[in-house]
Amino acid sequence: MIPFLDLRALNAQYRDELIEACTRVIDSGWYIQGNECKEFEKEFAEYCGTKYAIGVANGLDALILILRAYKELGIMSDGDEVIVPSNTYIASILAISQNNLVPVLVEPDIHTYLIDPSKIEEKITSKTKAVMPVHLYGQTCQMDRINDIAKQYNLKVIEDSAQAHGASFVDKKSGNLGDASGFSFYPGKNLGALGDGGAVTTNDEALADAIKALRNYGSHKKYENLYKGVNSRLDEIQAALLRVKLRHLDNEIEKRRVIANYYLENIKNSAIILPTLARTLSKNSHVWHLFVIRTTKRDKLQKYLLDHGIETLIHYPIPPHKQNAYKEWHNDGYPISEQIHNEVLSLPISGVQSLEDTQKIVKLINFKV
Ligand SMILES: *Cc1c(COP(=O)(O)O)cnc(C)c1O
Numbered sequence: 439m440i441p442f443l444d445l446r447a448l449n450a451q452y453r454d455e456l457i458e459a460c461t462r463v464i465d466s467g468w469y470i471q472g473n474e475c476k477e478f479e480k481e482f483a484e485y486c487g488t489k490y491a492i493g494v495a496n497g498l499d500a501l502i503l504i505l506r507a508y509k510e511l512g513i514m515s516d517g518d519e520v521i522v523p524s525n526t527y528i529a530s531i532l533a534i535s536q537n538n539l540v541p542v543l544v545e546p547d548i549h550t551y552l553i554d555p556s557k558i559e560e561k562i563t564s565k566t567k568a569v570m571p572v573h574l575y576g577q578t579c580q581m582d583r584i585n586d587i588a589k590q591y592n593l594k595v596i597e598d599s600a601q602a603h604g605a606s607f608v609d610k611k612s613g614n615l616g617d618a619s620g621f622s623f624y625p626g627k628n629l630g631a632l633g634d635g636g637a638v639t640t641n642d643e644a645l646a647d648a649i650k651a652l653r654n655y656g657s658h659k660k661y662e663n664l665y666k667g668v669n670s671r672l673d674e675i676q677a678a679l680l681r682v683k684l685r686h687l688d689n690e691i692e693k694r695r696v697i698a699n700y701y702l703e704n705i706k707n708s709a710i711i712l713p714t715l716a717r718t719l720s721k722n723s724h725v726w727h728l729f730v731i732r733t734t735k736r737d738k739l740q741k742y743l744l745d746h747g748i749e750t751l752i753h754y755p756i757p758p759h760k761q762n763a764y765k766e767w768h769n770d771g772y773p774i775s776e777q778i779h780n781e782v783l784s785l786p787i788s789g790v791q792s793l794e795d796t797q798k799i800v801k802l803i804n805f806k807v
Pocket residue numbers: 496497498499526527529530572598600601621622623624634635636
């Protein structure tokens with residue numbers, strides 16, 4: 439069986455370093471909001487090229503807290519609108535709803551699966567306060583065009599970078615391409631903890647300060663509550679493990695690029711559409727969190743591959759506007775998003791996948807028409 443992602447093998451590569459990190463935390467006697475979190479925040483900010491990184495409990499909270507902080511700072515209020523792609527993971531949209539803000543869906547580009555900048559302006563109203571580009575599958579959105587629109591209409595740009603640690607646009611990394619960015623360290627992400635974790639990056643000092651308080655009961659100083667905050671902290675043990683994983687992230691990304699390039703060069707089947715690289719402004723724009731192909735015979739292909747011992751996944755099977763959680767959108771049409779959801783299939787890819795396995799997958803796909 440070739441698994442979609444072998445997390446055990448992936449973390450086994452760093453077993454000794456991970457155990458050393460755990461031991462350090464256990465022996466420190468300090469398990470929340472301590473030195474490991476502080477050091478990870480410094481190292482992750484440096485990696486992204488931002489002034490600040492703030493560790494939080496997960497990626498959804500990172501996005502929720504960015505919007506919440508903008509509300510506390512008087513930049514947004516209940517009922518304001520946030521533009522978000524119609525084909526994203528539900529967390530991007532939940533973060534907006536949970537703040538009593540209104541998600542306004544914009545269709546993606548059918549080739550890159552990223553929000554289509556040419557469709558943003560028509561959705562802007564007097565209530566629009568932000569746009570949330572999602573660097574889906576590990577490729578950055580067209581941030582030059584999105585930032586231009588945001589500047590023109592005075593909108594905040596909030597990146598959902600949960601799938602794009604280390605991805606870049608021209609000379610900057612994701613996390614440093616807008617006003618603020620949310621990251622997830624869910625175990626399967628390119629930078630994954632051994633449990634939940636997340637972070638916000640930003641260059642905005644006021645925003646960083648507000649989020650630092652909001653994640654910790656709204657408090658900068660013990661027993662003094664500036665805001666009605668939440669408990670959303672990054673555990674010391676996860677921070678220590680993430681410091682280890684961060685040191686190896688670029689190498690993991692390189693290994694993913696080798697597999698992605700092998701797929702791109704060797705999959706030859708007229709029924710299959712390979713991923714399209716967005717305008718190649720930089721070689722490093724894509725970090726291949728997912729390698730997603732598209733075919734009208736998706737379900738048949740998935741079954742055929744599984745019958746031959748290859749596990750694939752669908753990211754994602756049901757678009758947000760068709761979810762039970764968002765009944766109010768059931769009659770709205772997002773045909774491009776629907777087509778993508780009906781046709782995409784994610785092939786196995788990771789830093790521990792052998793060339794032999796990749797070759798086997800390609801052979802099977804090329805045989806099946
Ligand atoms: C994983 C993910 C999130 C949420 O991250 P969690 O850590 O699971 O809360 C948000 N947005 C996107 C695009 C994701 O892939």
